[in-house]
Amino acid sequence: MELPPRLTVQREQKVCRLLKSLYGLKQASRQWFAKLSNALISYGFVQGNSDCSLFIKKSESSFMALLVYVDDVLLASDSILEIERLKTFLDEKFTIKDLGRLKYFLGLEVARSKNGISLCQRKYILDILEDTGLTGSKPAAFPMESTLKLSANDTNLYEDPSGYRRLFGILLYLTLTRPDLAYSVQVLSQFLAKPTVSHHQAAIQVLRYLKAIPGQGLFFPSSSDLQLKGFSDSDWAGCVDTRRSITGFAIFLGNSLVSWKSKKQVTISRSSVEAEYRALATTTCEIQWLLYALQDLDINHSQSALLYTDSKSTISIATNPVQHERTKHIQIDCHLIREKLQQHVLKLFHIPSRLQLADIFTKPLGSLLFHHNLCKMNIINIHVHLEGGYWSLPSHIESMELKRKEERLKIERKLEDES
Template sequence: MALIVYVEVLLASDSLQDIELLKKFLDEQFTIKDLGPLKYFLGLEVARSHTGISLCQRKYTLDILQDTSLIGSKPAAFPMESNLKLAIDDSEPYEDPSSYRKLVGKLLYLTITRPDIAHSGQVLSQFLAKPTVNHHKAAIRVLRYLKATPGHGLLFSSSSELQLKAFSDSDWVGCIDTRKSITGFAVFLGNSLISWKSKKQATISRSSAEAEYRALATTTCEIQWLLHALQDLQIDHSQPTLLYTDSKSAMSIATNLVQHERTKHIQIDCHLVREKLQEKLIKLFYIPSQLQLADIFTKPLGSLPFHHTLRKMNIIDIHVHLEGGCWSIASHIDNMELKSKVEKAKIVNEI
């Protein structure tokens, strides 16, 4: 049984009887109110069906659009232009830096269920000290993308196999200000995305192979943590985690036990990945770049590759995919320019 406390209390267990006993005990000690099955928690909306459990932040997204007066803006097909390269001093300073910081903070919280804007949030958060007009325009573009996809979220399939699969990638010299590379990874349990990251590397890599290898090391550490979490939940995962990379050079460094002149400065990462390979914690596979799912966390993608990757990552809009009911109808209402939230709520209630 897992018990999570943050103002409200969440209970999760494979035994309903044990949950009832614990709720009775907590009520005797503190006088609690049972709110029933989880539906809404800290901005996260939870929906269950025979296909699995879905998480989204639709209401939180609409609140952001309302607060920024972009609820009626023109939608965008993807969050960032594929050729966009933002820098520290690339335009005049933005007139209201505090509003930019608040907006980026809200976008970062939204990435809890929206991996599709994880890279955008990582890029925009680098300019909090002195945001410029171009930085603000890029943030508005992300909001316009959210306008088109307010209900996007994660689907945890009920039929997924208990097999960890990870995709690791990097964008060499992705930051034009610091010349540091960007690490991106995605970890799946079966077909369900459970962990991801888009982050600038701590040191400068001298080659693309080195950048890819550092990304492999970061992904390996995440895999190790997830295996410990599964062990705490008493879930057996004895088979190796499948780790996919599109860099044959990084794979050669990981499997070659000989230290060379050009790899001795990344010795710690080398030993980490090699150790986990020898322990059979991970198993490395090569994957072509066009099939690399972690690519979405390292650089802005165009419309076609962006949406192709989202489909592969099982990111859906339950308000569109659910057949019938108020949800599927309400998804069309969001695209209408309504004067107020009250007017929208009346239409939903009438339906």
């Protein structure tokens, strides 16, 4: 290494000797994680099976969970004394900086109350609007028009493709706390190679939607059961270019939304039933991974997970292996649903399409149904008073919400009686 500029030492020719480096070297991050994980394991932590960045330490008197993101660490425990001991140990090993109680982490804002915990990215969104010059733009009520069909064959190319790609990266990070952006970002990500003017206009629509409710985010209520519930849905041949279907799912732990996805399927489905069945298999894999994560966190989930779909044909295929003629063209790995049903890992139920919460991840919805689904997912805006009260739920949505809540309770009671 060379001496820094303007640093001169008379009569000596010396260079800097590199002692430690975290950034800039290809193997630096790997070596750093190996050093940190070895230190944590020597302290008594066990690396999680579901997530290699999760470390667990259990004893008769305490429980600690530690989550690592490069050189940032989140620590949770039921013992303040154990937390202080661990911080002392890490400070001796690595010289850490203690930021106190969790309030802001990698762009995520955390707010606590007796009712629960709220996660949002309001500051991050406001910075995005300022950088893109859309702070004074007209707000939009939804991120994508329900009739919009974007195609890669559009010839009117956008003049700044690198700017579009940067904007997509920003929007992708927002999906950590904004499930309402999952479908829109999934669609816009397909045109990174050659974005067009229409694609850029659709991205601006998403930013205008963020302008309306920048403080919206996830809410995890403090009083909730530990029952896993999943909603699986698919939009058959939703992509106008490839005719592939869109998989969407939403998984709840009690009343808290903990996992969701909107993704194009890797193969073309010959029927809507096949598309729904593939989506169901993807949701089943996610539920199984969440069960492993709960085991790592020492949470006992002995009951079967509940999985809802609006396709009766899919339920018939999953529960009846005799239907060979209808399923012989479907890949074998999709039939893991039957295995999980036989192992009582999950129970499969049919719900009406109007109650399908995963519908928001498979297609752009109208304003009424879009915001109804968001209400059911416990996505709220705790900063609404700071935003001039711009966004308030219309009275007709509130009345519809109460009506559909009563319908859902009737269906759940009926399903409990049948099971």
